[in-house]
Amino acid sequence: MSVxxxxxxxxxxxxxxxxRIKQDLKRFVSSGELIGKQGQRYVTIPLPQITLPRFRYGxxxxxxxxxxxxxxxxxxxxxxxxxxxxxxxDAGKHxxxxxxxxxxxxxxxxxxxxxxxxxxxxxxxLRTAAGRYTGISRVGPMSLRHFKRTFRExxxxxxxxxxxxPEHPLVxxxxxxxxFRSLQTRSVPQASAAIVYMMDxxxxxxxxxxxxxxxxxxWIDTWLRHQYKNIEVRYIVHDAVASEVDxxxxxxxxxxxxxKISSAYELCLQIVRDKYPAQEWNIYPFHFSDGxxxxxxxxxxxxxxxxxxxxxxxxxxxxxxxxxxxxxxxFKKDLDTAFRGDEKVVxxxxxxxxxxxxxxxxxxxxxx
Amino acid sequence: MGNLTPExxxxxxxxxxxxxxxxxxxxEVIYELVDHDELNMVASYGGFPVRYPHWRFxxxxxxxxxxxxxxxxxxxxxxxxxxxxxxxxxxxxxITEQKLVMAHVYGHCDFFKNNAWFSHTSRKMMDVLAxxxxxxxxxxxxxxxERVENFIDVVQSLDNLIDPYSPYIxxxxxxxADARSxxxxxxxxxxxxxxxxxxxxxxxxxxxxxxxxxxxxxxxxQARRFPAKPARDVLKFLLDHAPMQxxxxxxxxMLRDEAYYFAPQGMxxxxxxxxxxxxxSQLMTKHLCDASxxxxxxxxxxxxxxxxxxxxxxxxxxxxxxxxxxERWNKGRFGAEFMAxxxxxxxxxxxxxxxxxxQKVFEVRRIYNDVTFLDEFVTPEFAEDQKMFVYGQDPQxxxxxxxxxxxxxxxxxxxAALTNFGNPIIxxxxxxxxxxxxxxxxxxxxxxxxxxDQAQLTLQGLFRMWQRPVHIETNEGGKGRLxxxxxxxxxxxxxxxxxxxxxxxxxxxx
Numbered sequence: 001m002s003v004x005x006x007x008x009x010x011x012x013x014x015x016x017x018x019x020r021i022k023q024d025l026k027r028f029v030s031s032g033e034l035i036g037k038q039g040q041r042y043v044t045i046p047l048p049q050i051t052l053p054r055f056r057y058g059x060x061x062x063x064x065x066x067x068x069x070x071x072x073x074x075x076x077x078x079x080x081x082x083x084x085x086x087x088x089x090d091a092g093k094h095x096x097x098x099x100x101x102x103x104x105x106x107x108x109x110x111x112x113x114x115x116x117x118x119x120x121x122x123x124x125x126l127r128t129a130a131g132r133y134t135g136i137s138r139v140g141p142m143s144l145r146h147f148k149r150t151f152r153e154x155x156x157x158x159x160x161x162x163x164x165x166p167e168h169p170l171v172x173x174x175x176x177x178x179x180f181r182s183l184q185t186r187s188v189p190q191a192s193a194a195i196v197y198m199m200d201x202x203x204x205x206x207x208x209x210x211x212x213x214x215x216x217x218x219w220i221d222t223w224l225r226h227q228y229k230n231i232e233v234r235y236i237v238h239d240a241v242a243s244e245v246d247x248x249x250x251x252x253x254x255x256x257x258x259x260k261i262s263s264a265y266e267l268c269l270q271i272v273r274d275k276y277p278a279q280e281w282n283i284y285p286f287h288f289s290d291g292x293x294x295x296x297x298x299x300x301x302x303x304x305x306x307x308x309x310x311x312x313x314x315x316x317x318x319x320x321x322x323x324x325x326x327x328x329x330x331f332k333k334d335l336d337t338a339f340r341g342d343e344k345v346v347x348x349x350x351x352x353x354x355x356x357x358x359x360x361x362x363x364x365x366x367x368x
Numbered sequence: 369m370g371n372l373t374p375e376x377x378x379x380x381x382x383x384x385x386x387x388x389x390x391x392x393x394x395x396e397v398i399y400e401l402v403d404h405d406e407l408n409m410v411a412s413y414g415g416f417p418v419r420y421p422h423w424r425f426x427x428x429x430x431x432x433x434x435x436x437x438x439x440x441x442x443x444x445x446x447x448x449x450x451x452x453x454x455x456x457x458x459x460x461x462x463i464t465e466q467k468l469v470m471a472h473v474y475g476h477c478d479f480f481k482n483n484a485w486f487s488h489t490s491r492k493m494m495d496v497l498a499x500x501x502x503x504x505x506x507x508x509x510x511x512x513x514e515r516v517e518n519f520i521d522v523v524q525s526l527d528n529l530i531d532p533y534s535p536y537i538x539x540x541x542x543x544x545a546d547a548r549s550x551x552x553x554x555x556x557x558x559x560x561x562x563x564x565x566x567x568x569x570x571x572x573x574x575x576x577x578x579x580x581x582x583x584x585x586x587x588x589x590q591a592r593r594f595p596a597k598p599a600r601d602v603l604k605f606l607l608d609h610a611p612m613q614x615x616x617x618x619x620x621x622m623l624r625d626e627a628y629y630f631a632p633q634g635m636x637x638x639x640x641x642x643x644x645x646x647x648x649s650q651l652m653t654k655h656l657c658d659a660s661x662x663x664x665x666x667x668x669x670x671x672x673x674x675x676x677x678x679x680x681x682x683x684x685x686x687x688x689x690x691x692x693x694x695e696r697w698n699k700g701r702f703g704a705e706f707m708a709x710x711x712x713x714x715x716x717x718x719x720x721x722x723x724x725x726x727q728k729v730f731e732v733r734r735i736y737n738d739v740t741f742l743d744e745f746v747t748p749e750f751a752e753d754q755k756m757f758v759y760g761q762d763p764q765x766x767x768x769x770x771x772x773x774x775x776x777x778x779x780x781x782x783x784a785a786l787t788n789f790g791n792p793i794i795x796x797x798x799x800x801x802x803x804x805x806x807x808x809x810x811x812x813x814x815x816x817x818x819x820x821d822q823a824q825l826t827l828q829g830l831f832r833m834w835q836r837p838v839h840i841e842t843n844e845g846g847k848g849r850l851x852x853x854x855x856x857x858x859x860x861x862x863x864x865x866x867x868x869x870x871x872x873x874x875x876x877x878x
Contacts, residue, residue, distance in 0.1 A: 004409065005417070005421065006409040006412060006413075006425065006426065006429050008421060008426075009412075009421055009422060009423055009424075009425045009426030009429065010426035010429050010430060011426070012421075012423040012426055013423040013424075013426035013427045013430065014426070018422055021514070022514065022517075022518070025521070046432060047430070047434060049427065049431075050423070050424075050427060051527050052521060052524055052525040053822045053824075053825035053826045053829065054525050054526075054528060054822060054826055055528070055529070055789070055791075055792055055794055055811070055818060055822070055823055055826050055840070056528075056791065056792065056818070056819055056822060057791075057792060057816040057818065057819065058816070058817050058818060058819040058820070063758065063759060063760040063761065063771070063781065064680075064758070064759060064781065064785060065680055065756055065757070065758055065759070065778055065781045065782050065785070066679055066680065066756070066757055066759050066770075067679075067680060067684075067754055067755050067756050067757070068675075068755055068757070068769045069755060070757070072757075072770055072771065072772060073769060073770065073771075074769065074770050075762075075767045075768065075769055075770070076759045076767075076768040076769065076770055195597075214861070244855075247535065256774055325837065
């Protein structure tokens, strides 16, 4: 069989997804998802999917039958907000779910979004770690010879040369058959990274906006942790004033009031200066907001803070603007104008949950 | 035949003989030993590696192989309804798993052969689909891959518009539009009963005559309508009446045949899986498993039956219900006396050894489908034992909440979800709407709204086939709504008066 049929169909599918052929189908491409389980929570892995339109029911009336414990009026157990998968529908196919490690998740994410590996900066970026005996070589000291491999080679040679007799299964290795364990050295990045998440918690950021930030932060975290050995994460929330908080508070806090973005940038700057000297750390500030700032004066202040102090220290500054009912979205425009052509500043618009993945790709896709 | 190792071949023979000794009856089963990649490939084609080329299979393949590569899931069994049955075994499975899969497969094969709903399916489907594949390829060579594929895309977005019961009932034929006689003849007269003049208005009351006359007129108008009866098999209607080239007609007919072939699998998902689990657990625990394998068997078995809270696992639901039926018919829990008894304690204690359980489950697997199966056999005790509940969405938090454990509500919800495989029921009402050859469909609204944006896009595909404006009447938030596409733009208008033929559908149903 020269080319398998499935490969032809698969190529065709990939071409449609990439928009090379049949452009009118491109509008039906969505990022479908694979559902994996990581510890207690389900995470989803993006996979492109083409859904042809059909006459089908909307999901505006979610109801159904389930099995399990619980009283009337209590939540159905086992749903933690997102990503509860549907059981497969095809007849005669059995599937099982398996846990995925965070490491694997990061790899999967990297492959699906085609993220480049990040190049750490600084001089002493690479350190040679003590190697492990995982390789095989044809030469080496007898103390390291690999018995099993050696005899397997000998057996292969004897069968090939017809000297092997099943009645007298005698296998004698000669010089060429010997195999030795050899040292594989691995490069381990020494560099470490600091992530500073900043989030606008003013009145206009609602539940859904926070949820979007949470999902995005989780993936960014996963990816950066995969890239760096040492990672430190700091969280800042701000409305008119900024304060540093722990992770839980970061995602659950709801404040209300005005928005002064410069307060967050000042605090971020202070943290970075105190704790993370730029020579040793790769610094990634992420800021999420709905784009409403208190005044144009404050926005100017933000721009100058970024330009003069923060940017020179960071690998990259990312600003994600979450769409909300109240936000004007002005801040992103201001940043874009101020930093046109500056590669270190990446801004994205996150309209809804589907916008999360493109946004991550924009943030991490440059490999800085 | 097949490529089994001698060990697996011996195992196959043992399992087959055991299955036969229990009365299972199946076509010959041919096992193919494949690696995971081949299995993913075969599974992408729905079990038939010979199907026509289409990107959808490629998409399926990507999903399967990615989730296998990432260790998210793996398929370990695949069997198709054919004579002989083809079943695929994953090479990397352990012997215990292979035993389980084989036992499971014989359950499916027995079901395919004997369940009445499969009776119309072609048992030479491997050949049929290979022919379809060859024809589609030939059309692609001749008319261009993209052109043929685009047409297939359209058909696929409509292929849930079939009438799954039509293979079992004679629905009559829809006459072709041009075949109807133009000469309608004189209007029919209401037949009067002969009576003397002075008795006439008592024996033939004028009000009655008037009603009869109207009824006949309505009948005549309906008969003149096209189609005369609402057509649920939309694909057939298109096949008969849409202006198509002959290759398009051929492709549509082939895909429609495939849809009908796969339909019974959707109709009997719970039963079919339940039946297979019922038999693999019998054969494994009573015969095939030796002591050292029992833990691994239990692990795999429970993985199959595991249900997340809040979801129905068809494997579990099916096997539990079969076991429940067997127990009931073993203990005499049936018949008028049992059904009339409404004391839950008495019902639970009921035990009159009748021992007809085995016989009953075989009968059930022959004549029921999922809807009738659940309708007939989900009893209050069963619903309670299985801890079934109805859930709904809390409008505030968006979380799913347990609403009720009442057995009738559980059952209604279950049946509603299974009706027409969870697809909306859509019929062709008028093929000559406004006397302008426009196509008018009606969604029979029974509580669930359509996804309107999707419906609009589907209409565009339908237009591609009908080549005249197309409409669908549905309901949104309790109000009638008409979606239309005239070839240029999609419109959505509120409907105040339904299409005249719709009223008749309603009354015919009542």
